[in-house]
Amino acid sequence: MALIMERIGIWVGAILTFAIFSFLYRDNPFYKIAEQIFIGISAGYWFIYTIYNILIPNLFTPLLTNFSANLLLLLPALLGILMLCRLIPRIDWVSRYSIALVVGTTAGLFFKRYLQSDVINQMNATMINPFSAPDLAATIGQLILIIGTVTGIIYFFFSKKHEGVFGGTARVGIFFLMISFGAAFGYTVMARISLLIGRLDFLLGDWLGIIKP
Amino acid sequence: MRRQIPLFITFFIGTIILVSEFIPHKPFGNISTTLGGWFLIISGFAIILGQLNLFKVNLTKISRKAPNWQYYIISLVCFLIMLVCGILWGTLRQPGLLYNSEGLVAFFGLKPFDYIFKYLFENLSATMFSLLAFFMASASYRAFRARNAESTLLLVAAVLVMLGRTTIGSTLTGWIPDSLTYLHLPNIANFIMEYLNTAGQRAIMICAGLGVIGSSLRIILGIERSYLGGR
Numbered sequence: 001m002a003l004i005m006e007r008i009g010i011w012v013g014a015i016l017t018f019a020i021f022s023f024l025y026r027d028n029p030f031y032k033i034a035e036q037i038f039i040g041i042s043a044g045y046w047f048i049y050t051i052y053n054i055l056i057p058n059l060f061t062p063l064l065t066n067f068s069a070n071l072l073l074l075l076p077a078l079l080g081i082l083m084l085c086r087l088i089p090r091i092d093w094v095s096r097y098s099i100a101l102v103v104g105t106t107a108g109l110f111f112k113r114y115l116q117s118d119v120i121n122q123m124n125a126t127m128i129n130p131f132s133a134p135d136l137a138a139t140i141g142q143l144i145l146i147i148g149t150v151t152g153i154i155y156f157f158f159s160k161k162h163e164g165v166f167g168g169t170a171r172v173g174i175f176f177l178m179i180s181f182g183a184a185f186g187y188t189v190m191a192r193i194s195l196l197i198g199r200l201d202f203l204l205g206d207w208l209g210i211i212k213p
Numbered sequence: 214m215r216r217q218i219p220l221f222i223t224f225f226i227g228t229i230i231l232v233s234e235f236i237p238h239k240p241f242g243n244i245s246t247t248l249g250g251w252f253l254i255i256s257g258f259a260i261i262l263g264q265l266n267l268f269k270v271n272l273t274k275i276s277r278k279a280p281n282w283q284y285y286i287i288s289l290v291c292f293l294i295m296l297v298c299g300i301l302w303g304t305l306r307q308p309g310l311l312y313n314s315e316g317l318v319a320f321f322g323l324k325p326f327d328y329i330f331k332y333l334f335e336n337l338s339a340t341m342f343s344l345l346a347f348f349m350a351s352a353s354y355r356a357f358r359a360r361n362a363e364s365t366l367l368l369v370a371a372v373l374v375m376l377g378r379t380t381i382g383s384t385l386t387g388w389i390p391d392s393l394t395y396l397h398l399p400n401i402a403n404f405i406m407e408y409l410n411t412a413g414q415r416a417i418m419i420c421a422g423l424g425v426i427g428s429s430l431r432i433i434l435g436i437e438r439s440y441l442g443g444r
Binding site: 039099107177179 | 215216218219220222223224225226227228229230231234245247248249250251252253254255256257258259260261262264266267268269281284285287288289290291292293294296299300303304306307319320321322326329330331332333334335336337338339340341342343344345346347349353362363364366367368369370371372373374375378379395404405406407408409410411412413414416417418420421422423425426428429430432433440441442
């Protein structure tokens, strides 16, 4: 029976794949149905995932196994319930207490995290001696890296008008940023194409059996 | 009260987390970890709030017979099916209220929740994102027209990276002798990624990091209050 159910699952998956691809022609009822199935299943999936992987191990299990030692957990539980009050318009303002805690924690943690990883560590990695590189290509590369980083930062400095030498330096920064965006775009295109290949692999392999693994 | 107390909570929590960085002793030493745990629990409730809100919005659309209201019934039914399957029979690693229910697993080959995940959710999400490949093709046509120096650089970098990271790149430049190995497309793509791309990304990271630090300070000090809403 499991084998029959597996075949049914593959057929349903193939039909839904075609329903989504039908959007390439134009918006139509098949696409709309597949879209709503996707929304409903995603919402249900994340609901269950949150309960089993976040709330049960971090809140319910500690409270049920050793209530007195984890008494403090009642506070985030209460704030979580206050968060749900946002669904009731008359008392939705009480959710601000929970949001305040989340925002305060995020602000404090992000301050430390970004200062360390995105500012200090990145500046540290840029303050290198390019002439200590093992070969000419690496020396040129490291010089480019330093110039690109400094000029890129200058481009993002908007407190001074971009003109004269400052403007010229900022323009060099734009060139580096455009190369960076181009590389990122190339990678994104490749990722999407590989997903498309994956879909074709599913249709021609799992569904039709034309491609053998 | 409705605004002052939340502002005080944000200030108090944010300051404690910042101060705890410099005082590695009790109670500050582990306060960051404790608050991180609380944050996770409240975030869990926030995710549930999002799902329930979606349910509420869809229900409202159906009851008001909004345009295309019939389709929203499908999403509600799918949401409830996923919920019931997850709660009653659990997931791959978690037993549900009815425990592992071997009979159902023998029938589907998987637990019902995992069956829906594998054959519906995985296929739908992969197809949704692969659909973007087609839209990217048309977007590339518009973006990749070399109108000025900046867009030419974007075009050249993207093409070189795409060619260099696929087998066609090494095939195209495979005939180039080893003495000119730096002209091989994979090596050019590596050079772009290692130095030129890193320089741009690093500038963005440093500036965005400074922006996050500034925003965090504004929030902690109560200058930025938009998260509290209108009233």
